[in-house]
Amino acid sequence: MRSTTRRTLTARRTLTARRTLTAGLVGGAVLALAIPAMASAHVSVSPDELTAGDHGVLTFSFAHGCDNSPTTSLKVTMPEGLSSVAPTMDSDWTIGIEKGDDGLVSAVTYTAVTPVPNELRGAVSMSVGLDENTPESLAFPVIQTCVDGSTEWTQLAEDGEDPHSLDAPAPVVEVAAAATDSHGEHSAAEDAGDPGDADSAAADDSGASNALGTTLGAGGLVAGVAALIVSVLAYRRKV
Template sequence: MSLQLSTRALTRLCVLPAATTALALSLVSPASAHVGATVSDASAGAYTIATFSVPHGCDGSPTTRIEIQVPESVLAVTATRNPFYEVETTIEQLEEPVTDGHGNEVTERTASVVYTADTPLPDGQRDTFELSFQVPDAAGETLAWPTIQTCQKGETAWTQVPAEGQDADELESPAPSFEILPASGGDGHGDETAAEPAESEAEAEAVPAEPTDATGATEAEASAPTDDGSSALGWAGLVAGLLGLAAGGLALARTRTTS
Protein backbone atom coordinates (compact mmCIF):
# COMPACT_ATOMS: atom_id res chain seq x y z
CA MET A 1 0.00 0.00 0.00
CA SER A 2 2.79 2.43 0.84
CA LEU A 3 4.49 1.64 -2.47
CA GLN A 4 1.30 2.48 -4.42
CA LEU A 5 0.89 5.76 -2.54
CA SER A 6 4.50 6.72 -3.27
CA THR A 7 4.08 5.96 -6.98
CA ARG A 8 0.91 8.05 -7.19
CA ALA A 9 2.52 10.93 -5.37
CA LEU A 10 5.55 10.83 -7.65
CA THR A 11 3.29 10.82 -10.72
CA ARG A 12 1.41 13.87 -9.50
CA LEU A 13 4.66 15.70 -8.83
CA CYS A 14 5.81 15.01 -12.41
CA VAL A 15 2.51 15.94 -14.05
CA LEU A 16 2.08 19.24 -12.22
CA PRO A 17 5.21 20.95 -13.62
CA ALA A 18 4.43 19.66 -17.12
CA ALA A 19 0.90 21.05 -16.98
CA THR A 20 2.18 24.36 -15.64
CA THR A 21 4.73 24.61 -18.47
CA ALA A 22 2.11 23.80 -21.12
CA LEU A 23 -0.20 26.48 -19.70
CA ALA A 24 2.60 29.03 -19.74
CA LEU A 25 3.42 28.22 -23.37
CA SER A 26 -0.23 28.53 -24.37
CA LEU A 27 -0.35 31.98 -22.85
CA VAL A 28 2.87 33.12 -24.49
CA SER A 29 2.22 31.76 -28.00
CA PRO A 30 -0.51 34.24 -29.05
CA ALA A 31 1.65 37.19 -28.01
CA SER A 32 4.59 35.95 -30.10
CA ALA A 33 2.57 35.06 -33.22
CA HIS A 34 3.35 36.98 -36.41
CA VAL A 35 1.11 38.54 -39.01
CA GLY A 36 1.05 35.86 -41.70
CA ALA A 37 -0.40 35.11 -45.14
CA THR A 38 -1.88 31.98 -46.68
CA VAL A 39 -2.92 31.57 -50.32
CA SER A 40 -5.54 29.41 -52.00
CA ASP A 41 -3.16 28.59 -54.88
CA ALA A 42 0.56 29.41 -54.97
CA SER A 43 1.14 28.12 -58.52
CA ALA A 44 2.84 30.47 -60.98
CA GLY A 45 0.29 32.27 -63.14
CA ALA A 46 -2.68 31.13 -61.03
CA TYR A 47 -5.40 33.45 -59.82
CA THR A 48 -5.38 33.21 -56.04
CA ILE A 49 -6.70 34.72 -52.82
CA ALA A 50 -4.21 35.67 -50.10
CA THR A 51 -5.54 35.82 -46.54
CA PHE A 52 -3.58 38.03 -44.12
CA SER A 53 -4.11 37.22 -40.45
CA VAL A 54 -3.60 39.70 -37.60
CA PRO A 55 -3.58 37.69 -34.35
CA HIS A 56 -2.98 40.43 -31.74
CA GLY A 57 -2.38 44.12 -31.13
CA CYS A 58 0.79 46.10 -30.43
CA ASP A 59 1.99 45.16 -26.93
CA GLY A 60 -1.61 44.93 -25.76
CA SER A 61 -2.87 47.99 -27.65
CA PRO A 62 -5.87 47.59 -30.04
CA THR A 63 -5.21 47.66 -33.80
CA THR A 64 -6.55 50.66 -35.73
CA ARG A 65 -4.94 50.32 -39.19
CA ILE A 66 -3.40 47.66 -41.46
CA GLU A 67 -1.35 48.63 -44.51
CA ILE A 68 -0.42 45.80 -46.90
CA GLN A 69 2.31 46.69 -49.40
CA VAL A 70 1.99 44.91 -52.75
CA PRO A 71 5.15 43.34 -54.25
CA GLU A 72 6.43 45.04 -57.41
CA SER A 73 5.91 41.90 -59.50
CA VAL A 74 2.17 41.99 -58.78
CA LEU A 75 0.40 44.53 -60.98
CA ALA A 76 -3.08 44.59 -59.49
CA VAL A 77 -5.00 43.29 -56.49
CA THR A 78 -8.66 43.31 -55.53
CA ALA A 79 -9.42 43.86 -51.86
CA THR A 80 -12.24 41.98 -50.13
CA ARG A 81 -14.60 44.17 -48.13
CA ASN A 82 -14.41 44.01 -44.34
CA PRO A 83 -17.44 45.36 -42.41
CA PHE A 84 -15.28 46.82 -39.61
CA TYR A 85 -12.87 48.77 -41.84
CA GLU A 86 -12.67 51.40 -44.53
CA VAL A 87 -10.61 50.20 -47.50
CA GLU A 88 -8.33 52.44 -49.56
CA THR A 89 -6.12 51.39 -52.48
CA THR A 90 -2.97 53.28 -53.46
CA ILE A 91 -2.04 53.37 -57.16
CA GLU A 92 1.38 54.27 -58.57
CA GLN A 93 2.58 54.91 -62.12
CA LEU A 94 5.05 52.50 -63.70
CA GLU A 95 8.31 53.85 -65.07
CA GLU A 96 7.74 51.83 -68.25
CA PRO A 97 4.53 50.18 -69.52
CA VAL A 98 4.31 46.40 -69.19
CA THR A 99 2.04 43.75 -70.66
CA ASP A 100 -0.23 41.79 -68.33
CA GLY A 101 -1.35 38.16 -68.65
CA HIS A 102 -4.17 39.13 -71.02
CA GLY A 103 -1.92 41.00 -73.44
CA ASN A 104 -3.04 44.45 -72.27
CA GLU A 105 -0.59 47.31 -71.84
CA VAL A 106 -0.43 48.41 -68.20
CA THR A 107 0.92 51.81 -67.10
CA GLU A 108 0.10 51.68 -63.37
CA ARG A 109 -0.03 49.19 -60.54
CA THR A 110 -1.51 48.72 -57.08
CA ALA A 111 1.12 49.82 -54.57
CA SER A 112 -0.71 49.15 -51.29
CA VAL A 113 -4.06 48.42 -49.67
CA VAL A 114 -4.96 50.16 -46.39
CA TYR A 115 -7.65 48.96 -43.96
CA THR A 116 -8.64 51.60 -41.39
CA ALA A 117 -10.76 50.30 -38.51
CA ASP A 118 -14.12 51.90 -37.72
CA THR A 119 -13.79 50.31 -34.29
CA PRO A 120 -10.32 49.29 -33.03
CA LEU A 121 -9.57 45.57 -33.08
CA PRO A 122 -9.05 44.46 -29.43
CA ASP A 123 -5.73 42.88 -28.57
CA GLY A 124 -7.40 39.61 -27.53
CA GLN A 125 -9.13 39.15 -30.90
CA ARG A 126 -7.90 38.37 -34.42
CA ASP A 127 -9.02 39.46 -37.88
CA THR A 128 -8.28 38.56 -41.50
CA PHE A 129 -7.92 40.57 -44.71
CA GLU A 130 -8.20 39.10 -48.22
CA LEU A 131 -6.64 40.17 -51.52
CA SER A 132 -7.15 38.46 -54.88
CA PHE A 133 -4.52 38.67 -57.64
CA GLN A 134 -2.58 36.70 -60.25
CA VAL A 135 0.57 34.98 -59.01
CA PRO A 136 3.65 36.14 -60.99
CA ASP A 137 5.21 33.61 -63.36
CA ALA A 138 8.31 33.15 -61.22
CA ALA A 139 8.35 29.66 -59.73
CA GLY A 140 10.79 29.22 -56.85
CA GLU A 141 10.78 32.87 -55.77
CA THR A 142 9.41 34.05 -52.43
CA LEU A 143 6.75 36.74 -52.61
CA ALA A 144 6.90 39.06 -49.58
CA TRP A 145 4.11 41.44 -48.53
CA PRO A 146 5.46 43.99 -46.02
CA THR A 147 2.65 44.93 -43.63
CA ILE A 148 2.41 47.86 -41.23
CA GLN A 149 0.21 47.33 -38.15
CA THR A 150 -0.77 50.59 -36.45
CA CYS A 151 -2.37 50.53 -33.00
CA GLN A 152 -3.80 53.06 -30.56
CA LYS A 153 -0.40 53.01 -28.89
CA GLY A 154 2.56 52.06 -31.00
CA GLU A 155 3.14 50.36 -34.33
CA THR A 156 4.61 47.09 -35.57
CA ALA A 157 6.29 46.93 -38.98
CA TRP A 158 6.11 43.38 -40.30
CA THR A 159 8.58 44.17 -43.07
CA GLN A 160 11.71 42.11 -42.45
CA VAL A 161 12.72 39.86 -45.35
CA PRO A 162 15.23 37.05 -44.68
CA ALA A 163 18.58 37.22 -46.43
CA GLU A 164 19.63 34.40 -48.73
CA GLY A 165 20.01 31.23 -46.67
CA GLN A 166 18.49 32.82 -43.56
CA ASP A 167 15.51 31.27 -41.76
CA ALA A 168 12.47 33.57 -41.52
CA ASP A 169 11.84 32.30 -37.97
CA GLU A 170 15.03 34.05 -36.90
CA LEU A 171 13.48 37.45 -37.71
CA GLU A 172 11.66 39.45 -35.07
CA SER A 173 9.05 40.96 -37.41
CA PRO A 174 9.08 39.01 -40.70
CA ALA A 175 6.92 40.15 -43.61
CA PRO A 176 4.06 37.83 -44.60
CA SER A 177 5.26 35.74 -47.56
CA PHE A 178 4.85 32.56 -49.56
CA GLU A 179 6.90 30.65 -52.13
CA ILE A 180 5.68 30.53 -55.73
CA LEU A 181 5.19 26.95 -56.92
CA PRO A 182 5.58 25.63 -60.49
CA ALA A 183 2.61 26.17 -62.79
CA SER A 184 -0.03 23.45 -62.69
CA GLY A 185 0.05 23.09 -66.50
CA GLY A 186 -3.47 24.00 -67.63
CA ASP A 187 -6.70 25.46 -66.39
CA GLY A 188 -8.03 22.00 -65.54
CA HIS A 189 -11.37 22.49 -67.35
CA GLY A 190 -12.31 19.70 -69.73
CA ASP A 191 -8.77 18.45 -70.39
CA GLU A 192 -9.62 14.80 -69.75
CA THR A 193 -12.89 14.95 -71.70
CA ALA A 194 -11.22 16.54 -74.71
CA ALA A 195 -8.46 13.94 -74.69
CA GLU A 196 -10.74 10.89 -74.80
CA PRO A 197 -11.89 11.16 -78.45
CA ALA A 198 -8.32 11.81 -79.64
CA GLU A 199 -7.08 8.73 -77.82
CA SER A 200 -9.88 6.61 -79.30
CA GLU A 201 -9.07 7.80 -82.82
CA ALA A 202 -5.38 7.10 -82.30
CA GLU A 203 -6.13 3.60 -81.10
CA ALA A 204 -8.40 3.02 -84.10
CA GLU A 205 -5.66 4.13 -86.49
CA ALA A 206 -3.08 1.97 -84.73
CA VAL A 207 -5.08 -1.28 -85.40
CA PRO A 208 -4.29 -2.58 -88.96
CA ALA A 209 -7.20 -3.62 -91.16
CA GLU A 210 -7.57 -7.37 -91.74
CA PRO A 211 -6.94 -8.59 -95.37
CA THR A 212 -10.02 -9.62 -97.32
CA ASP A 213 -10.65 -12.10 -100.13
CA ALA A 214 -12.28 -11.45 -103.51
CA THR A 215 -15.74 -11.43 -101.96
CA GLY A 216 -14.77 -8.80 -99.46
CA ALA A 217 -14.79 -11.12 -96.44
CA THR A 218 -11.86 -11.19 -94.07
CA GLU A 219 -9.65 -14.25 -93.74
CA ALA A 220 -11.06 -14.94 -90.30
CA GLU A 221 -14.61 -14.78 -91.65
CA ALA A 222 -13.73 -17.01 -94.65
CA SER A 223 -12.06 -19.66 -92.51
CA ALA A 224 -14.75 -19.74 -89.86
CA PRO A 225 -17.44 -22.43 -90.45
CA THR A 226 -20.92 -21.11 -91.04
CA ASP A 227 -23.97 -22.17 -89.09
CA ASP A 228 -25.49 -23.91 -92.21
CA GLY A 229 -22.38 -26.06 -92.72
CA SER A 230 -22.36 -27.10 -89.08
CA SER A 231 -26.03 -28.11 -89.28
CA ALA A 232 -25.44 -30.24 -92.44
CA LEU A 233 -22.55 -32.08 -90.83
CA GLY A 234 -24.68 -32.79 -87.80
CA TRP A 235 -27.51 -34.32 -89.84
CA ALA A 236 -25.08 -36.46 -91.88
CA GLY A 237 -23.58 -37.89 -88.73
CA LEU A 238 -26.99 -38.69 -87.35
CA VAL A 239 -28.03 -40.55 -90.52
CA ALA A 240 -24.77 -42.50 -90.57
CA GLY A 241 -25.34 -43.53 -87.00
CA LEU A 242 -28.86 -44.73 -87.68
CA LEU A 243 -27.67 -46.76 -90.71
CA GLY A 244 -24.97 -48.37 -88.64
CA LEU A 245 -27.47 -49.26 -85.94
CA ALA A 246 -29.80 -50.83 -88.53
CA ALA A 247 -26.98 -52.87 -90.06
CA GLY A 248 -25.98 -54.18 -86.67
CA GLY A 249 -29.54 -55.22 -85.90
CA LEU A 250 -29.87 -57.06 -89.21
CA ALA A 251 -26.64 -58.96 -88.63
CA LEU A 252 -27.77 -59.98 -85.15
CA ALA A 253 -31.08 -61.31 -86.58
CA ARG A 254 -29.30 -63.44 -89.20
CA THR A 255 -27.03 -64.94 -86.54
CA ARG A 256 -29.98 -66.04 -84.43
CA THR A 257 -31.77 -67.57 -87.49
CA THR A 258 -28.73 -69.59 -88.44
CA SER A 259 -28.48 -70.88 -84.91
Protein backbone atom coordinates (compact mmCIF):
# COMPACT_ATOMS: atom_id res chain seq x y z
CA MET A 1 0.00 0.00 0.00
CA ARG A 2 2.77 2.41 0.96
CA SER A 3 4.71 1.46 -2.19
CA THR A 4 1.70 2.27 -4.35
CA THR A 5 1.22 5.64 -2.63
CA ARG A 6 4.88 6.55 -3.13
CA ARG A 7 4.73 5.67 -6.83
CA THR A 8 1.60 7.82 -7.20
CA LEU A 9 3.28 10.82 -5.51
CA THR A 10 6.39 10.40 -7.64
CA ALA A 11 4.32 10.29 -10.83
CA ARG A 12 2.45 13.44 -9.83
CA ARG A 13 5.69 15.30 -9.05
CA THR A 14 7.18 14.22 -12.39
CA LEU A 15 4.08 15.41 -14.25
CA THR A 16 4.14 18.76 -12.42
CA ALA A 17 7.83 19.24 -13.22
CA ARG A 18 7.21 18.48 -16.90
CA ARG A 19 4.33 20.96 -17.03
CA THR A 20 6.49 23.64 -15.39
CA LEU A 21 9.32 23.00 -17.84
CA THR A 22 6.95 23.11 -20.81
CA ALA A 23 5.41 26.37 -19.61
CA GLY A 24 8.88 27.87 -19.18
CA LEU A 25 9.96 26.84 -22.66
CA VAL A 26 6.78 28.22 -24.24
CA GLY A 27 7.07 31.46 -22.30
CA GLY A 28 10.71 31.82 -23.28
CA ALA A 29 9.91 31.23 -26.93
CA VAL A 30 7.12 33.81 -26.86
CA LEU A 31 9.43 36.35 -25.19
CA ALA A 32 12.21 35.63 -27.70
CA LEU A 33 9.81 36.31 -30.55
CA ALA A 34 8.27 39.34 -28.88
CA ILE A 35 11.55 41.16 -28.18
CA PRO A 36 12.65 41.39 -31.87
CA ALA A 37 9.13 42.39 -32.82
CA MET A 38 9.20 45.19 -30.24
CA ALA A 39 12.65 46.29 -31.36
CA SER A 40 11.59 46.44 -35.02
CA ALA A 41 8.41 48.39 -34.22
CA HIS A 42 10.24 51.74 -34.31
CA VAL A 43 11.02 53.92 -37.29
CA SER A 44 14.72 53.20 -37.81
CA VAL A 45 17.51 54.88 -39.79
CA SER A 46 20.38 53.22 -41.66
CA PRO A 47 23.27 53.72 -41.49
CA ASP A 48 23.25 54.94 -37.91
CA GLU A 49 26.72 56.51 -38.15
CA LEU A 50 28.33 59.02 -40.55
CA THR A 51 31.61 60.94 -40.62
CA ALA A 52 31.85 64.68 -40.07
CA GLY A 53 32.42 66.58 -43.32
CA ASP A 54 31.22 63.63 -45.41
CA HIS A 55 28.08 62.74 -47.40
CA GLY A 56 25.80 59.73 -47.02
CA VAL A 57 22.40 58.29 -47.93
CA LEU A 58 20.04 57.78 -45.00
CA THR A 59 17.16 55.29 -45.24
CA PHE A 60 14.21 55.59 -42.86
CA SER A 61 12.20 52.37 -42.62
CA PHE A 62 9.21 51.00 -40.73
CA ALA A 63 7.29 47.73 -40.64
CA HIS A 64 4.06 48.74 -38.95
CA GLY A 65 1.31 51.32 -39.00
CA CYS A 66 -0.41 53.28 -36.25
CA ASP A 67 -2.26 50.67 -34.18
CA ASN A 68 -2.45 48.43 -37.25
CA SER A 69 -3.66 51.24 -39.49
CA PRO A 70 -1.89 51.59 -42.90
CA THR A 71 0.75 54.31 -43.16
CA THR A 72 0.02 57.25 -45.44
CA SER A 73 3.00 59.56 -44.87
CA LEU A 74 6.28 60.18 -43.05
CA LYS A 75 7.45 63.68 -42.18
CA VAL A 76 11.16 63.83 -41.32
CA THR A 77 12.45 67.00 -39.63
CA MET A 78 16.08 67.91 -40.28
CA PRO A 79 18.43 68.62 -37.36
CA GLU A 80 20.99 71.42 -37.31
CA GLY A 81 24.43 70.50 -38.62
CA LEU A 82 23.48 69.42 -42.14
CA SER A 83 25.01 71.28 -45.07
CA SER A 84 22.70 69.73 -47.69
CA VAL A 85 19.62 67.50 -48.03
CA ALA A 86 18.41 65.81 -51.24
CA PRO A 87 15.40 63.45 -50.98
CA THR A 88 15.50 60.36 -53.19
CA MET A 89 12.82 60.14 -55.89
CA ASP A 90 10.63 57.06 -55.55
CA SER A 91 7.56 56.07 -57.56
CA ASP A 92 5.86 54.80 -54.39
CA TRP A 93 6.00 58.22 -52.70
CA THR A 94 5.35 61.86 -53.51
CA ILE A 95 7.78 64.28 -51.87
CA GLY A 96 7.14 67.64 -50.22
CA ILE A 97 10.09 69.83 -49.19
CA GLU A 98 10.11 72.62 -46.62
CA LYS A 99 12.97 75.11 -46.34
CA GLY A 100 14.04 77.49 -43.61
CA ASP A 101 15.05 81.14 -43.81
CA ASP A 102 18.62 80.05 -44.54
CA GLY A 103 17.50 78.24 -47.68
CA LEU A 104 18.34 74.81 -46.29
CA VAL A 105 15.83 71.95 -46.20
CA SER A 106 14.12 71.91 -42.81
CA ALA A 107 11.65 69.03 -43.32
CA VAL A 108 10.72 66.44 -45.92
CA THR A 109 7.29 64.81 -46.15
CA TYR A 110 6.94 61.51 -48.03
CA THR A 111 3.33 60.71 -48.90
CA ALA A 112 2.54 57.16 -50.01
CA VAL A 113 0.84 56.82 -53.38
CA THR A 114 -0.92 53.82 -51.84
CA PRO A 115 -1.12 53.44 -48.03
CA VAL A 116 1.45 50.95 -46.77
CA PRO A 117 -0.27 47.97 -45.09
CA ASN A 118 0.73 47.15 -41.54
CA GLU A 119 2.36 43.83 -42.47
CA LEU A 120 4.61 45.34 -45.17
CA ARG A 121 7.89 47.21 -44.80
CA GLY A 122 8.07 50.78 -46.06
CA ALA A 123 11.21 52.86 -46.60
CA VAL A 124 12.23 56.32 -47.82
CA SER A 125 15.69 57.77 -48.30
CA MET A 126 17.63 61.00 -48.73
CA SER A 127 21.19 62.14 -49.31
CA VAL A 128 22.65 64.38 -46.61
CA GLY A 129 25.85 66.35 -46.34
CA LEU A 130 27.68 67.03 -43.08
CA ASP A 131 30.02 69.92 -42.37
CA GLU A 132 33.04 70.03 -40.08
CA ASN A 133 30.97 71.50 -37.23
CA THR A 134 28.26 68.83 -37.23
CA PRO A 135 27.48 67.75 -33.63
CA GLU A 136 28.29 64.26 -32.35
CA SER A 137 24.73 63.03 -32.92
CA LEU A 138 21.86 63.98 -35.21
CA ALA A 139 18.25 63.33 -34.23
CA PHE A 140 15.62 63.11 -36.98
CA PRO A 141 12.12 63.48 -35.46
CA VAL A 142 9.57 61.62 -37.58
CA ILE A 143 5.80 61.98 -37.66
CA GLN A 144 4.15 58.85 -39.04
CA THR A 145 0.61 59.52 -40.26
CA CYS A 146 -1.79 56.66 -40.93
CA VAL A 147 -5.30 56.23 -42.28
CA ASP A 148 -6.42 56.31 -38.66
CA GLY A 149 -4.25 58.24 -36.22
CA SER A 150 -0.55 59.11 -36.17
CA THR A 151 2.62 58.45 -34.14
CA GLU A 152 5.29 61.00 -33.31
CA TRP A 153 8.72 59.41 -33.13
CA THR A 154 10.37 62.31 -31.32
CA GLN A 155 11.61 61.06 -27.94
CA LEU A 156 15.31 61.41 -27.13
CA ALA A 157 17.18 59.44 -24.45
CA GLU A 158 18.67 61.36 -21.54
CA ASP A 159 22.28 60.82 -20.48
CA GLY A 160 22.63 57.23 -19.28
CA GLU A 161 19.14 56.26 -20.47
CA ASP A 162 18.65 53.30 -22.79
CA PRO A 163 17.07 54.52 -26.07
CA HIS A 164 15.34 51.14 -26.43
CA SER A 165 13.35 51.87 -23.27
CA LEU A 166 11.56 54.79 -24.95
CA ASP A 167 8.07 54.31 -26.32
CA ALA A 168 8.57 56.45 -29.45
CA PRO A 169 12.28 57.23 -29.94
CA ALA A 170 13.45 59.51 -32.75
CA PRO A 171 15.91 57.98 -35.23
CA VAL A 172 19.45 59.09 -34.30
CA VAL A 173 22.64 59.10 -36.39
CA GLU A 174 25.99 59.23 -34.60
CA VAL A 175 28.70 61.41 -36.15
CA ALA A 176 32.30 60.21 -36.06
CA ALA A 177 35.17 62.69 -36.14
CA ALA A 178 36.85 63.17 -39.51
CA ALA A 179 40.09 61.22 -39.91
CA THR A 180 43.28 63.30 -39.76
CA ASP A 181 46.62 62.73 -41.52
CA SER A 182 48.70 61.46 -38.60
CA HIS A 183 51.82 60.28 -40.42
CA GLY A 184 54.65 62.83 -40.48
CA GLU A 185 56.78 63.97 -43.38
CA HIS A 186 60.03 62.15 -44.00
CA SER A 187 63.18 64.23 -44.27
CA ALA A 188 65.19 64.28 -47.50
CA ALA A 189 68.07 62.59 -45.71
CA GLU A 190 65.74 59.77 -44.62
CA ASP A 191 64.26 59.36 -48.11
CA ALA A 192 67.63 59.56 -49.94
CA GLY A 193 69.58 57.69 -47.28
CA ASP A 194 72.71 58.85 -45.43
CA PRO A 195 75.86 58.62 -47.64
CA GLY A 196 77.85 57.79 -44.55
CA ASP A 197 75.61 54.85 -43.89
CA ALA A 198 76.07 53.71 -47.49
CA ASP A 199 79.88 53.88 -47.11
CA SER A 200 79.68 51.95 -43.88
CA ALA A 201 77.52 49.33 -45.51
CA ALA A 202 79.93 49.07 -48.44
CA ALA A 203 82.82 48.70 -46.02
CA ASP A 204 80.97 46.00 -44.13
CA ASP A 205 80.22 44.18 -47.39
CA SER A 206 83.85 44.45 -48.46
CA GLY A 207 85.07 43.15 -45.11
CA ALA A 208 82.65 40.29 -45.28
CA SER A 209 83.78 39.43 -48.81
CA ASN A 210 87.44 39.49 -47.77
CA ALA A 211 86.72 37.31 -44.76
CA LEU A 212 84.82 34.86 -46.95
CA GLY A 213 87.67 34.76 -49.45
CA THR A 214 90.18 34.12 -46.67
CA THR A 215 88.06 31.32 -45.28
CA LEU A 216 87.65 29.68 -48.67
CA GLY A 217 91.39 29.99 -49.34
CA ALA A 218 92.28 28.36 -46.05
CA GLY A 219 89.83 25.58 -46.72
CA GLY A 220 91.37 24.96 -50.12
CA LEU A 221 94.86 24.80 -48.63
CA VAL A 222 93.76 22.25 -46.03
CA ALA A 223 92.08 20.16 -48.68
CA GLY A 224 95.23 20.23 -50.82
CA VAL A 225 97.49 19.13 -47.94
CA ALA A 226 95.10 16.31 -47.11
CA ALA A 227 95.13 15.14 -50.72
CA LEU A 228 98.93 15.20 -50.77
CA ILE A 229 99.13 13.08 -47.60
CA VAL A 230 96.71 10.52 -49.03
CA SER A 231 98.75 10.30 -52.22
CA VAL A 232 102.01 9.75 -50.30
CA LEU A 233 100.49 7.00 -48.14
CA ALA A 234 99.06 5.27 -51.20
CA TYR A 235 102.44 5.41 -52.94
CA ARG A 236 104.23 3.90 -49.92
CA ARG A 237 101.76 1.01 -49.80
CA LYS A 238 102.43 0.19 -53.41
CA VAL A 239 106.18 0.24 -52.81
